[in-house]
Amino acid sequence: MRKNADPNHKILALTTYDISTTKNNIVDYGLMGLGFRPGNACVASSFRLSDKNKKEQLFKIAIHELGHTFGLPHCPDTHCYMRDAKGKNHTNELTGFCSSCKNVLLDAGWKL
Ligand SMILES: [Zn+2]
Numbered sequence: 001m002r003k004n005a006d007p008n009h010k011i012l013a014l015t016t017y018d019i020s021t022t023k024n025n026i027v028d029y030g031l032m033g034l035g036f037r038p039g040n041a042c043v044a045s046s047f048r049l050s051d052k053n054k055k056e057q058l059f060k061i062a063i064h065e066l067g068h069t070f071g072l073p074h075c076p077d078t079h080c081y082m083r084d085a086k087g088k089n090h091t092n093e094l095t096g097f098c099s100s101c102k103n104v105l106l107d108a109g110w111k112l
């Protein structure tokens, strides 16, 4: 995806398949999403999300990964979309971008 994307565009892939990466000494570390920081490609997976509000959770994962592509790191605010999941699903606690993350995205041209 990264190689096929126009440098001025972002590609977001949505999948129902489980995805994983190698993290530290764990070869197959399961993820809800992954994105280059910064970069032009990211993916969000519904596989590890709860059935109850899967669409809303997938939206939050997708916007988190897009945030990474715009250079945003993980955020210490536990309600911010850029919170690090750290192997758990906290998406129901996320309410939006905190003011710090929001300002980075507004500077990048997002309409929030
Ligand atoms: Zn992240």
Ligand SMILES: [Zn+2]
Pocket: 075, 076, 077, 080, 081, 082, 083, 097, 098, 099, 100, 101, 102
């Ligand atoms: Zn934040």
